[in-house]
Amino acid sequence: MSIDLKTREIKPLRHTYTHVARLIGGDKPATRYQETLGAQPSANFHYRPTWDLEHDLFDPSRSKIRMDQWDDLRDPRQFYYATWTMARARQFEAVETNFAFVESHGMLAALPEKIREEALVVLTPLRHVAWGDNMNNSQICATAYGAAFTAPAMLYAMDQLGIAQLLTRFALTLGEAAELERGRDAWLRDPTWQPLRRLLEDSFVITDPLELFVVQDVALDGLLYPLIYEGFVQDKLVPAGGAAVGLLTAFMSEWHEETVRWIDAVLRKLASFSSENATTLSGWAQASIARAKEALAPVAARALGEKAPAVLGDAAESLQRRLAKAGLSV
Amino acid sequence: MAVKTVKPYRFAPRDTVDKFPAPILYIGWEDHMMFVSPICLPVPPDTPFQALMDKILPDAYGMHPDFAKIDWSKVQWFKSGKPFVPEPAKTLRENGLGHKDVIRFRTPGLEGIGGAYF
Amino acid sequence: MDTRVEKKKLSLRERYHLMTRGLGWEPTYQPTEKVFPFTAYEGIKIHDWDKWEDPFRLTMDAYWKYQGEKEKKLYAVIDAFAQNNGFLSLTDARYLNAIKIFIQGVTPLEYYAHRGFAFAGRHFRGEGLRVACQMQSLDELRHTQTELHSISVYNKFFNGFHNPLHWFDRVWYLSVPKSFFEDANSSGPFEFLTAISFSFEYVLTNLLFVPFMSGAAYNGDLSTVTFGFSAQSDESRHMTLGIECIKFMLEQDPDNVPIVQRWIDKWFWRGYRVLTLVGMMMDYMLPKRVMSWREAWEIYGEQNGGALFQDLGRYGIREPAGFRDACDGKDHISHQAWLTFYTYDPVAAFHTWVPSDAELDWLSAKYPESFDRYYRPRLLYLREQQAAGTPVANKNLPLLCNVCQIPMFFTEPGDPRRICYRESVYEGERYHFCSDHCKSIFDHEPEKYVQSWLPVHQIYQGNCFKPGTDPTAPGFDPIKAVLDYYEINNGRDNLWYDNSEDRRNFEAWTAEARGN
Amino acid sequence: MSNVFIALQDTDEARPIIEAILADNPQSQLTHSPAMVKIDVPNRLVIRRERIEEITGLPFDLQRIHVNLISLSGHIEEDDDQFVLSWKR
DSSP, X not given: OHHHHHHSOOOOSOSSOHHHHHHHTSSSOOOTTGGGTTOSOOSOOOSOOTTOTTSOSSOGGGSSOOOSOGGGOOOTTOOOHHHHHHHHHHHHHHHHHHHHHHHHTTXXXXXXXXXXXXXXXXXXXXXXXXXXXXXXXXXXXXHSSOHHHHHHHHHHHHHHHHHHHHHHHHHXXXXXXHHHHHHHHHHHHOGXXXXXXXXXXXXXXXXXXXXXXXXXXXXXXXXXXXXIIIIIIIXXXXXXXXXXXHHHTHHHXXXXXXXXXXXXXXXXXXXXXXXXHHHHHHHHHHHHHHHHHHHHHHHHHHHHXXXXXXXXXXHHHHHHHHHHHTTOOO | OOOOOSSOOOOOOTTOGGGSSSOEEEEEETTOGGGOSOEEEEOOTTOBHHHIIIIIHHHHHTTSTTGGGOOTTTOXXXXXXXXXXXXXXXXXXXXXXXXXXXXXXXXXXXXXXXXSOO | OOOSXXXXXXXXXXXXXXXXXXXXXXXXXXXXXXXXXXXXXXXXXXXXXXXXXXXXXXXXXXXXXXXXXHHHHHHXXXXXHHHTTGGGGSSOGGGHHXXXXXXXXXXXXXXXXXXXXXXXXXXXXXXXXXXXXXXHHXXXXXXXXXXXXXXXXXXXXSSSXXXXXXXXXXXXXXXXXXXXXXXXXXXXXXXXXXXXXXXIIIIIHHHHHHHXXXXXXXXXXXXXXXXXXXXXXXXXXXXXXXXXXXXXXXXXXXXXXXXXXXXXXXXXXXXXXXXXXXXXXXXXXXXXXXXOHHHHIIIIIIXXXXXXXXXXXXXXXXXXXXXXXXXXXXXXXXXXXXXXXXXXXXXXXXXXXXXXXHHHHHHHHHOTTTIIIIIHHHHHHHHHHHHTTOOXXXXXXEOBOTTTOOBSOOEETTEEEEEXXXXXXXXXXXXXXXXXXXXXXXXXXXXXXXXXXOHHHHHHTTOSSOTTOOTTSTTOOHHHHHHHHHTOOTTTTSSOGGGOHXXXXXXXXXXXXHOO | OOEEEEEEXXXXXXXXXXXXXXXXXXXXXXXXXXXXXXXXXESEEEEXXXXXXXXXXXXXXXXXXXXTEEEEOSEEEEOSSEEEEEOOO
């Protein structure tokens, strides 16, 4: 009897937290995602950071971009830690299956040497790019404003660490540990990679977290992923007998397709808030796409030969279309 | 000694007297922890010390049964922990009390509820 | 034909090394000190960042796998608890006030840690150390969110849960944990790690989580037990980051030793002061008690802390300066804090009460040195006044310690009859402290603590009223105006348990559920 | 000599780990709290993968300990075969 009663409805006094109700338009049942919004302290800070005297610990004025409500920068994936972690755990089970499949079905043996070599030369140095990406998104999480935006930035940073490690595993599967050294050496010295390394190192000193977001997540990743994982891996290597390479890097394309939804939603929200925002973002995007295109050109040439300019051009065009849809003029 | 920072690190103190309606005075009644801690009050500097005893202390502490039993002639005063003899007719300023000074008074023979310093 | 030989399986150590180390590089297009501008200014000397030892070699795939499993289990419990009105199985709704303190005072700290470790994870040099910090940033985000999610069900049915983030930035007693963590986050990355990973996570966190979670288990709060222990499983990684970081700094250069020692002195004391709230929770807020604050302090503070500092002696580190005084406080601080909150309950977003006779007897047994002599008579007086309809409430605002921001109710070490007063004058301004150790923290870094946002002073400065409030209007009630600014619902979130809506509801719901 | 300790959730999953600790650390002192088991050992505590595998009859990855771990003290050394907590002196 009492079991029946325990499950009987008791009328709640309220449906969600007050700060959440403010963000979702009133006291109504909130999703778990919504209950993670607004978690950042925002008033009455005590001490100025010893590492940034000009700003409060959390301070929207670190960016040129203005917003009334930073927690409006919602993630269309509605990721919170649990859903993100479980999604990545599932995806990496698939990665695991793919590695096992490739290793056990002689796909490595079947991989033409030329493809193997090309894949290693192009993909191994990208470990370092992913690490730089991880640094930049950690920085965005640390210095941008509002839990709604900074939390996905940290998830993005850790995705990049996962990608750096996946590329490491890829290199170790296709070759020996010396491949990592060779890739590192190319990253540090080979002229093919220097413009890209320079771009990343320049990005490490950007202090505006949203400018950094545009330079890294919008422009560089927006060009790099289509160029490498579609243009190079899917369209070039896979048809030429490199199915194994396609299988082992399938996560990257899937990841990119997923994360652009977040990136575009953030841009759209920022740009629609004010024409000043739209102008600033457009300026950053134009400059950083141009710069990223330039920096990727030698990598594209190494990967795709004479087709490089066309593939890179297509990637840039489709990125520009994305941004135009998000309300930027590029 | 100084904070280690990337650039010179100096900020105006947050609690200077100009920011308050009147200078802050802290008052503690020894052996009476029902009041938890010294209390914090803005008090105009031209308030006579007598007014502190006649008005401010009864408002703050009158609810305690010991308060009515205080023999004011025996009360011992301390300023920053050192014995202090206030002149009742003079103002707080004239008694040397300034912003964020702390005074305490001990009421000999009174040790709070049940002798438990409460 | 496969000419390559079968690869030998890599050990955990080798695999982790390849997966993490060597990802980073020395920049050449930008000066290193511009890319990593914050590694030197604290005075810590690091000669070889690669000497950092990774104790837990978790790659992201393993991280996702294990964390994913934990989350799946945790949310299954949270769902079941909410669906079955699990809160009706609590021993007593008084218990929930401990959880209110948790979401008001601890959950926002998890969030600060999330952001602070993101900063450290970006700005340290070696990859091993950075990855450990980044994972911790992620874990702390997890804790913030799982706590908000677990406690969400209580918010629907009880008061004092609905506005924790707003309260955290404003309410007087929450400036204690807020200033603590902002102090850490506003420090450089090495001090931050010493503060949070070592002093808080490694030395003190057992005192926070273990009693809290065991208390939850004892009192029928399955939801909190689950999130708590699930969070703790990350915590052991964090504790290890703390001790490894300390060893790393101490082994890198002898000049680091005095800097680290001073940080340990400071952060041990800062953390210990914050834990006063936990002591009070253990001794007073659990209807079924697990162990006293004193016992917990003896196990986790004295025994473990003792072993740890003995071990660190080989680096020239001694126990924290405040350690003896902390041990001295074990008979008193929980009682002093509870009495404070009881008499200030009109302006707190949780309920207090006078313990029952059986509970008073438990306290006497646990505190033979102090309870009957000092604290039982006080509580009995509060009970008597409450019964007479004149509950003791303080209408005076208290003097707060300029460093820990706790009202100055702590007594002199060795003399529980006397409040401990300390003060310093810096550039013509006077500052007050609750103890030698808070004073010494101030004296070392006065430029930092002149910025303290002290809630009592802020009220008097007129900064704690909603816009449009006119303090000169006739009949102006400053307490009501401050409660309004706090967004504490007067009569629902605050005041004593006995007459609370929480109590009435809980008794009605459980009577219905248990009756029939 | 000081104790090191490990605290684990009192769950079915953790039971083989607890048993393995008790088997390989004869000086273990076991304390049960609500939902938690704490094991203190003077100076050094070792968890051996093989011992757990012997108990469960299944392969065990030591990193799995994290799922049930509550707290610990001492310095940590972990490799594929064992997980050690110790004080250095």
